[in-house]
Amino acid sequence: xxxxxxxxxxxxxxxxxxxxxxxxxxxxxxxxxxxxxxxxxxxxxxxxxxxxxxxxxxxxxxxxxxxxxxxxxxxxxxxxxxxxxxxxxxxxxxxxxxxxxxxxxxxxxxxxxxxxxxxxxxxxxxxxxxxxxxxxxxxxxxxxxxxxxxxxxxxxxxxxxxxxxxxxxxxxxxxxxxxxxxxxxxxxxxxxxxxxxxxxxxxxxxxxxxxxxxxxxxxxxxxxxxxxxxxxxxxxxxxxxxxxxxxxxxxxxxxxxxxxxxxxxxxxxxxxxxxxxxxxxxxxxxxxxxxxxxxxxxxxxxxxxxxxxxxxxxxxxxxxxxxxxxxxxxxxxxxxxxxxxxxxxxxxxxxxxxxxxxxxxxxxxxxxxxxxxxxxxxxxxxxxxxxxxxxxxxxxxxxxxxxxxxxxxxxxxxxxxxxxxxxxxxxxxxxxxxxxxxxxxxxxxxxxxxxxxxx
Amino acid sequence: xxxxxxxxxxxxxxxxxxxxxxxxxxxxxxxxxxxxxxxxxxxxxxxxxxxxxxxxxxxxxxxxxxxxxxxxxxxxxxxxxxxxxxxxxxxxxxxxxxxxxxxxxxxxxxxxxxxxxxxxxxxxxxxxxxxxxxxxxxxxxxxxxxxxxxxxxxxxxxxxxxxxxxxxxxxxxxxxxxxxxxxxxxxxxxxxxxxxxxxxxxxxxxxxxxxxxxxxxxxxxxxxxxxxxxxxxxxxxxxxxxxxxxxxxxxxxxxxxxxxxxxxxxxxxxxxxxxxxxxxxxxxxxxxxxxxxxxxxxxxxxxxxxxxxxxxxxxxxxxxxxxxxxxxxxxxxxxxxxxxxxxxxxxxxxxxxxxxxxxxxxxxxxxxxxxxxxxxxxxxxxxxxxxxxxxxxxxxxxxxxxxxxxxxxxxxxxxxxxxxxxxxxxxxxxxxxxxxxxxxxxxxxxxxxxxxxxxxxxxxxxxxxxxxxxxxxxxx
Numbered sequence: 027x028x029x030x031x032x033x034x035x036x037x038x039x040x041x042x043x044x045x046x047x048x049x050x051x052x053x054x055x056x057x058x059x060x061x062x063x064x065x066x067x068x069x070x071x072x073x074x075x076x077x078x079x080x081x082x083x084x085x086x087x088x089x090x091x092x093x094x095x096x097x098x099x100x101x102x103x104x105x106x107x108x109x110x111x112x113x114x115x116x117x118x119x120x121x122x123x124x125x126x127x128x129x130x131x132x133x134x135x136x137x138x139x140x141x142x143x144x145x146x147x148x149x150x151x152x153x154x155x156x157x158x159x160x161x162x163x164x165x166x167x168x169x170x171x172x173x174x175x176x177x178x179x180x181x182x183x184x185x186x187x188x189x190x191x192x193x194x195x196x197x198x199x200x201x202x203x204x205x206x207x208x209x210x211x212x213x214x215x216x217x218x219x220x221x222x223x224x225x226x227x228x229x230x231x232x233x234x235x236x237x238x239x240x241x242x243x244x245x246x247x248x249x250x251x252x253x254x255x256x257x258x259x260x261x262x263x264x265x266x267x268x269x270x271x272x273x274x275x276x277x278x279x280x281x282x283x284x285x286x287x288x289x290x291x292x293x294x295x296x297x298x299x300x301x302x303x304x305x306x307x308x309x310x311x312x313x314x315x316x317x318x319x320x321x322x323x324x325x326x327x328x329x330x331x332x333x334x335x336x337x338x339x340x341x342x343x344x345x346x347x348x349x350x351x352x353x354x355x356x357x358x359x360x361x362x363x364x365x366x367x368x369x370x371x372x373x374x375x376x377x378x379x380x381x382x383x384x385x386x387x388x389x390x391x392x393x394x395x396x397x398x399x400x401x402x403x404x405x406x407x408x409x410x411x412x413x414x415x416x417x418x419x420x421x422x423x424x425x426x427x428x429x430x431x432x433x434x435x436x437x438x439x440x441x442x443x444x445x446x447x448x449x450x451x452x453x454x455x456x457x458x459x460x461x462x463x464x465x466x467x468x469x470x471x472x473x474x475x476x477x478x479x480x481x
Numbered sequence: 482x483x484x485x486x487x488x489x490x491x492x493x494x495x496x497x498x499x500x501x502x503x504x505x506x507x508x509x510x511x512x513x514x515x516x517x518x519x520x521x522x523x524x525x526x527x528x529x530x531x532x533x534x535x536x537x538x539x540x541x542x543x544x545x546x547x548x549x550x551x552x553x554x555x556x557x558x559x560x561x562x563x564x565x566x567x568x569x570x571x572x573x574x575x576x577x578x579x580x581x582x583x584x585x586x587x588x589x590x591x592x593x594x595x596x597x598x599x600x601x602x603x604x605x606x607x608x609x610x611x612x613x614x615x616x617x618x619x620x621x622x623x624x625x626x627x628x629x630x631x632x633x634x635x636x637x638x639x640x641x642x643x644x645x646x647x648x649x650x651x652x653x654x655x656x657x658x659x660x661x662x663x664x665x666x667x668x669x670x671x672x673x674x675x676x677x678x679x680x681x682x683x684x685x686x687x688x689x690x691x692x693x694x695x696x697x698x699x700x701x702x703x704x705x706x707x708x709x710x711x712x713x714x715x716x717x718x719x720x721x722x723x724x725x726x727x728x729x730x731x732x733x734x735x736x737x738x739x740x741x742x743x744x745x746x747x748x749x750x751x752x753x754x755x756x757x758x759x760x761x762x763x764x765x766x767x768x769x770x771x772x773x774x775x776x777x778x779x780x781x782x783x784x785x786x787x788x789x790x791x792x793x794x795x796x797x798x799x800x801x802x803x804x805x806x807x808x809x810x811x812x813x814x815x816x817x818x819x820x821x822x823x824x825x826x827x828x829x830x831x832x833x834x835x836x837x838x839x840x841x842x843x844x845x846x847x848x849x850x851x852x853x854x855x856x857x858x859x860x861x862x863x864x865x866x867x868x869x870x871x872x873x874x875x876x877x878x879x880x881x882x883x884x885x886x887x888x889x890x891x892x893x894x895x896x897x898x899x900x901x902x903x904x905x906x907x908x909x910x911x912x913x914x915x916x917x918x919x920x921x922x923x924x925x926x927x928x929x930x931x932x933x934x935x936x937x938x939x940x941x942x943x944x945x946x947x948x949x950x951x952x953x954x955x956x957x
Contacts, residue, residue, distance in 0.1 A: 071551070071751070077833060079555045080572045085540075101539040102559040112539070119535045122610035123525070126533040154575065179753055179874075214753050214874055225753065225874035258875070263721040263957065293528060294633055294669050294676055372538040409879035410868035411901035411953065415669065415678040420718070420901040420953040422870070422879035439877050441901050441953025443720065477955040479720035479903075 037062075038201065040104075041193035044088065044113055049195065051117040053090040055131045056195045057331065060086045061371055063188020066154075070161045071180040072169075078154070087371035090116045094125035100372030128357035131331070134196040136363070138328035138335075145321045146204040147187065150235040157183045160209060160241050167245025168211035172253045179212035179225060181245070185235075190326075192369075198332040206323070207235045211248035217256045224255040226406075231463055233321050251405070254426075258436035260480040261427055267401035268442055268476045269394055269428070272459050274404045275468035279384055281446055282313065283466060284414055286340055286348075287377040288355025288366075297417035297447055298346065306346045307450040310387065313341035315350060317365060317380030324381040324465030330369025335380055338364045350377050384468040387456030391470040394455050396431040402478055403428055404442065417446035423478075440480040449473050487644050487656050491517050491541070497563050498648045505547050505570035506650040509577040512811060513650040516544040516788060517561070518643060518830040525610065526637035527617040530625075535610060544830040545569040548812050552576040557831050592655040594785035595792060598778045599686035601660050608689045613638050616664070616692060620702040624668050627706035630713065632676075633669040634702070638662070638692075647790040655790040660686050661781065661937060663926060666701050670709035677715075679708025680883070683924025685781045701924075708865065708884050711896050718885065718900035718954025724857045725902065725947045726888065728864035729850075729921035733940030736771055736841050737929065738869040738878040739906040740764070744798050744806075745824075745836040745931075746813035748873050755876030755907050759804050765910030767802040768846050775823060775839030781925040782840035782939035789825040789834055796822045798841075799910070810836045828934035835931060842941030846916025850944035853915045855891040861952055862886045862893050863902070876906035879953075901953040909950065917944030 041058045048056040062084035069077045086109070087100040097119035101112050152160075165181025187205035192198070210229035216222070228248035230239040270278060290296035298306070317335025319325050329335055331353055338348050351359065352367035352375050368378025395403060404425040411420040420443040426433040444452075457470030488495060498515060506513040519541040526534045542559040543566065554576035556569035617636045624634040640662040648654045663684035670677050681704035685691065692698045727735060740756070748754035756764070765771070775793025777783050784793045789811050797805045809817070810825030813836055826837040854862060862885065869880030881901045886893045922941035929938040 074550075075552050075576055077553045077555065078572075078576055079557075079833065081557045081831065083557075083559055083831070096533070097535040097537075099537045099539075103539060103541055108539075115537065119537060119610060122614065123535045124531045124533050124614075126531060129533070177751070177753055179751070223753070223755065223874045225872070255875075260951075265957075293635065294671065295667075295678060299676075372536065374534055374536065406872075408870040408872060408877070409881055409901050409903075410870070411879070411881035411899060413678070413899055415676050416898070418898050420881065420899065420955075422877065422901055422903045422953070424877070438875060439903055439905060439951065441720075441879070441903050441951060443718075443900065443953050443955045477720050477953075477957075479951050479953045481722060481951075 037191045038199055041191055041199065044109060045193060045195050047110065047113045048090050048117065051114050052092055053117055054093055055091040056089060057131060058086065058088050058193050059369055059371055060191040061188060063186055065186040066157060067184045068158050068161045069180045069182045070158065070165055071178055073162060073166065075158060076180055085371040088112060088116050089374065090120050091130055092117060092120045094127060094129050095120045095123050096129050097123065098372065098374050128354060131194055131196060132333055132353040132363060137196060137198040137332050138200060141200060141327040142318065144318060144325045144327055146202060146233050146325060148205045148234045152185060157185065164209045164211045164241035164245045167242040168213040168248040171246050171249040174215045174218060174253050174256060175213045175249050176216040177214035179214060182210045184208045192328065192332050194332055200328050200332055202327050205233055207232055207238055209238065209241060209244055211245045213249050213252045215252045215256055224252055224258065226252040226255060229463065231323065233323065255424065255436050258424060258438035260439050261437050261478065262481055263479050265475050265477050267398050268473045269398065269401065269403045270471045271391065271403065271405050272457065272461065272468060272470050274407055275471040276466050277407055278471065279382060279468045280466050281412060283379045283382050285446065286350050288349055288351040288359060289377055290414060291349055292355055292358035295415050297415060301346050302349065304346060305344050306341055307344045307453050309344040310456060311341055311344050311453055312385040313383065314338065314385065315340055315366065315379055315382045319381045322381040323462060324379060326380065329365045330367035330375045333363055333365045333367065335365045350379065352377050379465050381462065382466045383460060384456065386458045386460040386469045388458055389455055391457050391459055394457055394470055394472050395428055395433065397455065398428045399430060401428045402442065403433060419444050419446050419449065440478055442476050442478055444476040449476065488646055490519065490644065491561050493561060497566065501545065501566040501570045502648055502650055504567055505545055505574045507574050507577055510547045510549050510574055513547045514789060515648045516830055517646040518542060520641060520643045522639065522641040524637060524639045525613045525617060527621060528635045529633065530621050532614045532617050542830040543569065545573045546833065547573040547577060549577045551816060553812065553833060555833050592653060594655065594657055596776065596785050598776065598783050598785055599660055601688040612689065616698055620666055620698055623699045623702040624666065624706040627703050628710050630670045630672050630710060631668050631706050632671045635667045636665065638664050647788065649790055653790040655786060657785050659784065662687060664692055664698060664701060665926065666705040668705045668709040670713055672713050675713060677709050677712035679705045679712060681705040681708065682926045685779045685925040686783060687779050711884065715896040715898045717956045718897040719861065719952055719956050720954045722949050722951050724860035725950050725952065726853055726857060726860065726862045727942060727945050727947065729917065729919050729942055729944050731923040731940065732863060732866055733842050733923060733942035734866050734869050734880050736843060736942065737838060737938065737940050738871045738880055739904065739909050740771065740798065741838045741841045742871050742873055743876060743906050744808060746807040746809040746817060747836055749807055750813050750817050754873050756804065759907065762804055763802050764804045764907050765799050765802040766913045768916045769799055769802050769910050769913050770844045771799040772797050772844065773808055773824070773838050773841045777840055780840050780922070780939045781927060781937045782838065784839065787823045787825045788827045791821055791823040791825060793823040793839060808836050808838060810834050826936050828936055832934045835934065837931065837936050838929060838938050840922065840939035840941065842920065842922060843916065843943060845918050845920035845943045848915040848917050850917040850919050853917055853944050853946045854888060854893060856915065856946060857888045858890060860888045862888050871906065877903065878906050879903045897954065902950050903953060904950045909947065912948040913945050914948050915946040919943050
């Protein structure tokens with residue numbers, strides 16, 4: 027504990043020292059991020075440990091400005107010589123590129139003042155045996171619930187904890203700790219008649235160990251999702267309503283999130299460029315990005331530039347109300363940052379979501395399925411067939427064919443296609459089943475009509 | 482290039498390495514290895530005609546691994562002191578259930594790779610930032626000159642310089658220096674309020690001069706601009722099952738997704754691949770022969786040795802339509818009792834070794850490419866693709882066209898918007914009815930993801946005709 031505190035204070039001091047050194051080497055402004063952490067990961071397969079990984083890691087990222095010119099560097103070597111050399115090299119590198127009129131740190135008076143405790147850290151420490159046992163339990167639950175589950179890609183348990191120290195030449199110095207615990211099961215089921223195999227998986231992830239679902243519940247759900255895919259077939263090419271289950275609807279929110287990123291917008295590389303304050307979807311569609319959800323997987327007290335995080339209404343009653351911006355992309359668009367700077371060590375800041383979600387409706391997934399006579403319920407999407415410049419959308423899909431309001435049979439080897447703009451405008455119903463399993467989440471969504479390509 | 486060990490650059494002696502290896506190779510451990518890596522990656526990027534971003538990342542560390550039966554114990558550290566090595570060794574051997582009983586390891590023989598597929602020395606690292614900046618500026622000018630409808634040009638030049646040393650309990654101590662670089666161009670075209678993008682890029686384990694040979698960088702710029710302009714006039718893609726002609730080169734991503742992943746040994750050992758138990762069986766028409774070859778000079782997917790120190794090779798995956806082999810790493814080759822192919826790869830010292838592809842391509846056939854197009858009455862001609870993905874277990878794969886045309890009455894007619902193609906891996910190649918004589922390898926842009934690890938790969942294909950595949954457009 028004492029050692030931990032000492033090291034933490036050490037990183038703050040290190041950050042200040044390197045910022046001062048950058049100034050001496052010719053930087054007019056600079057910021058620095060130091061991240062370190064521990065990870066543990068175990069995968070069991072068919073009841074025995076398959077892979078066990080344990081590590082500590084640390085990384086330091088530096089960004090300097092020489093006037094309007096800028097460069098970013100990073101290293102995992104924290105020796106004094108290496109760090110001094112890094113600072114000097116970064117300043118030289120910055121002088122080699124062209125000045126950009128809007129580059130620079132956020133204004134000094136914008137930096138995060140109050141730093142709320144968002145309860146992102148859990149000090150629970152599990153020993154190796156406990157974690158192996160959890161991985162075994164999640165896999166065992168998946169393997170034992172149905173005799174058609176014949177094989178396994180494994181049961182996983184992962185835990186990690188770490189901290190981030192961010193400082194800049196305005197004198198800002200912030201720090202937070204976070205942790206994460208997750209488990210997953212990936213069973214394989216075999217069709218007893220044809221021998222055809224299907225796999226699927228299910229998972230749980232939380233910042234607090236105590237909040238994780240039980241391994242038995244996760245394993246059971248993984249088995250249910252896998253076995254129900256057996257006997258999947260193609261359907262005929264047609265236009266029909268498409269329901270995205272909550273997980274897949276989350277991927278549509280991911281697409282929306284990319285389209286409202288300031289960097290895509292100022293480059294003209296998003297189909298939502300110039301659409302601010304225009305209708306995007308029906309009036310029952312509201313989308314938030316909220317960086318201050320207590321215990322949220324995407325929460326943080328300040329963003330990758332040290333600006334306060336906040337709740338942003340991205341879509342309000344169907345109207346696109348805000349983009350997601352950091353300082354640079356905001357300035358390019360003549361707008362203020364929304365506190366969405368995302369900083370992976372060694373990269374320039376970019377824009378990323380915090381907790382990005384579609385506000386839930388009132389219907390259960392079952393009630394939504396009931397409204398479809400003939401259509402598709404999508405539970406899997408594969409591939410990258412999305413053109414963010416035009417919104418054109420074409421992805422591989424699998425799921426269930428709906429007949430008369432009921433899931434009739436599993437389908438696979440089909441594609442669904444449309445255009446994201448038309449898809450958002452075509453949202454007909456929103457489920458009440460919003461659950462966060464990552465930074466981006468959505469309840470079930472029904473879209474009026476898309477093209478399904480099959481046989 | 483293949484160099485004789487660079488342990489000193491990690492501040493270590495052979496004694497330190499042997500001692501750590503001995504500590505991890507306890508009695509019940511079948512195999513252990515240490516992978517030392519130091520990597521410097523640099524990037525400059527341009528947009529709005531300004532080269533305004535430059536980055537440089539330095540990482541260094543060691544991965545320590547022990548395998549016992551099917552179990553793998555793994556630890557990594559970004560500190561390289563003797564103490565950190567010992568700590569990592571203790572963690573890695575945890576899976577062996579034998580906390581002590583250190584065993585003598587055969588003293589590794591210092592080796593250097595027998596091949597030198599990328600003799601570029603330190604060239605890239607020493608190229609002045611100013612030269613990279615002018616490369617990007619020239620690209621911007623060329624793309625804008627191509628057509629006034631090009632409104633924005635984004636280009637980036639990335640280089641990586643990796644030094645690795647592998648020490649194994651089966652007696653190898655070997656090092657390699659692995660340069661890699663890539664130039665990527667994206668253009669945005671605009672006309673009547675419509676916008677479209679086009680991308681092109683390439684690279685390999687090559688020196689900086691590669692990008693200037695025959696003004697390659699300017700060709701990349703023109704290709705990206707051409708695709709963006711072309712897509713401005715693209716019509717909606719068709720939906721449904723139809724014949725598809727794939728152009729040569731990058732469309733080889735079909736092979737990577739449809740069969741390559743399914744032939745990685747780990748999935749077959751676990752019997753979770755749609756290709757499990759198909760060895761010796763027909764999985765393609767008899768005009769298809771497909772290989773994975775890590776020994777092509779300068780290629781993005783090539784390596785002098787894999788990340789377990791095994792020399793890379795050329796593995797025949799499918800010969801005249803018959804499934805002949807899997808690609809393997811040491812663990813899976815040993816457990817399955819099949820040949821070691823030199824395909825054990827890892828993203829970095831922080832990741833475990835997995836069997837991965839290198840450069841995967843189909844050998845040339847005998848058909849004239851134009852004759853292949855003429856043979857199709859109504860279908861799609863796809864010449865460039867974005868990414869792809871596969872579900873190993875049910876074999877369903879997708880890949881998404883970014884430049885494609887309708888074929889009508891044996892002629893290439895209108896460009897169509899991007900569409901995803903979906904098929905079944907074990908079936909799709911049985912529908913290949915013509916293979917062109919024009920084998921082309923891709924330009925060197927591929928990155929393959931598996932288990933969260935990215936590694937550079939190559940693909941290649943001659944022009945081929947697939948009699949039927951589902952095209953995921955919007956038009957009936």
